[in-house]
Amino acid sequence: MPMKFREGKIDEPAATKTRLGLTIYGVLKYSEQNLRDDLQLHICECDDDLAIQKLLIESMKHESADIQTQPCDLKYENDKNRLAKYVECTGDHFTTKLLWRSRNISLPDNYEVAKRRLECFEKKLNQDSGFKENVIADIHGMKERQYIRKLNECEVYMDYKRKWYLPIFSVRNPNKPKKTRLIGICADICEMFHRVSADEEDQHAQRFLWRDCDDSRAPDVYVLKVMSFETSCSPSIAQYVRVKNAEESLQEFPRASKSIIERDYVDDMLDSADSPQEAIQLARNVKEVHKRACREVKIPRCYFGSFKNDDCKVELHVFVEASESASAAVAYFSILNDLGIQVALVSSKTKVAPLRAISIPRMELTAAVPGLRLVNAIVKGHDFAIHNTHFYTDSKTILTSLRSDPRKYKQFVMFRVAEIQENSDISKWHFVTTKQNAADAETKWKNSNEFAPTNPWFTGPDFLRLPHEKWPKRGQPIEIFSDNGTNLVSAENELRKAYAELDFYTLQAKLTTAECKWTFIPPASPHMGGAWERLIRSVKNVMYHIVTPDTKLTDEKLHNLLLEVESIVNGRPLTYLSLDAADQEALTPNHFFLGSSYGSKPPSKFC
Structure with missing residues (x-):
């Protein structure tokens, strides 16, 4: 069922919104000189990236269920065979083909879309000169490191089966204003993906346009010669190269190779050693192994000095x-x-x-x-x-x-x-x-x-x-407050005498030590007792309504009576008490002791 309908102006299309998305339709004017087998729709929201922002907000609205996930290996044996077939060591680095779902895939020409996206990006850069300088410097840095190369005119118009232009844009961390990340043509900080070269044919599926924000000329066409951050197969290939390179050095550097295989998470390594000398040697060997694949590694840190x-x-x-x-x-x-x-x-x-x-x-x-x-x-x-x-x-x-x-x-x-x-x-x-x-x-x-x-x-x-x-919360109170009843004063004196007779650890277990201070309020002044005197009054009020001069209580009845009074007092509300019956009941002390306001629980299942 259509949810919303929107009609354009004269000679403009109309759109119908459904639960499956938008359907756009209208009259197309074809000419013999301009026949197209495919159409592309480009919607650009350059100012605030509203679509990305909306997705982020939706994902953060709900509290994460904290579901634990188990690491998964390649699911099928043919996936491993494809990686072994596509990844090869050429000199001091690895080269790979992209993992296409099918090698017969043909991509449409999206040059005009990429050009419009570049123009939008240039407008954004021209509004911030500092940001613009950082992006231009990043592009030039990638040229110097030979991660990208500019195509000549013959290469630009050559017919490639899989030719695609990456839509270029950039993000930056407000806490690191000088650090930018180019999405689509750049990897992470350690440049892990850039350590693996892409096959020459697949490089043309990683084209992008750039002209140093000079809109007076047509943009130049570049290709990314290495694995890109946004390619979905990049993580799998990078991890495969990491393990493959370490396995080839397993005989020469067994400890370092094991550390790379088992102690690496994506592009970081965390390991430990029994001594500084062993840690230094491990770091050197790990660097040597990664150097053979033109990769870098972080040095493990030491928790303590030398210990066994x-x-x-x-x-x-x-x-x-x-x-x-x-x-x-x-x-x-x-x-x-x-x-x-x-x-x-x-x-x-x-x-x-x-x-x-x-x-x-x-x-x-x-x-x-x-x-x-x-x-x-x-x-x-x-x-x-x-x-x-x-x-x-x-x-x-x-x-x-x-x-x-x-x-x-x-x-x-x-x-x-x-x-x-x-x-x-x-x-x-x-x-x-x-x-x-x-x-x-x-x-x-x-x-x-x-x-x-x-x-x-x-x-x-x-x-x-x-x-x-x-350590703190060992069970020893710092100070005890009580009224000035003769029974409590006598108890304090007895405990002080017991302290002189018992050893320190036994008294500590009894919760009364020389460091424990016992403070008595003045005689006949219950108002200074505060919270506990108010609770005593609540207990007395309940007992006055139950116990009369004619009441005869056995020890068992008195015990049950005090338990009932305790439950009533602990059933008092600690939070706002709503008058609406549909609202949840107020929080009471019994919720902490018994799990509900009066200790009632649902019936258990009997076998």
């Missing part, structure tokens, strides 16, 4: 945090050996908040799940043994959810809580204050200098360098 995994204890510490702006997780290694405790940053992951706002507790949960998966990635990416793993959050709501039955929550919370419970030891999840949460800096940034090298975020919280018994 068999004479130290390695622990992994992961902090998770969330705010209205983003969720984040950051991981640190700590090693304990004869030299003491050393801490080093391992990895971090940050994710912006979805456009459709969700509650902070849910944001905290979306940070906990990537934190767990970050641990799995770190464990798989290192050869040495990790003896223990700890998780930290400043959300008591998350800790309570992780220690409860996930089936009592709705799907959003249920799935994430269940994944954390299945893949981690819940006793290893700890509470820390916001100031002690290292991931807090990733979600509440304030200025550009916050992540300077001197920032504690790079070194981890100070308590990680202390023994476990001195």
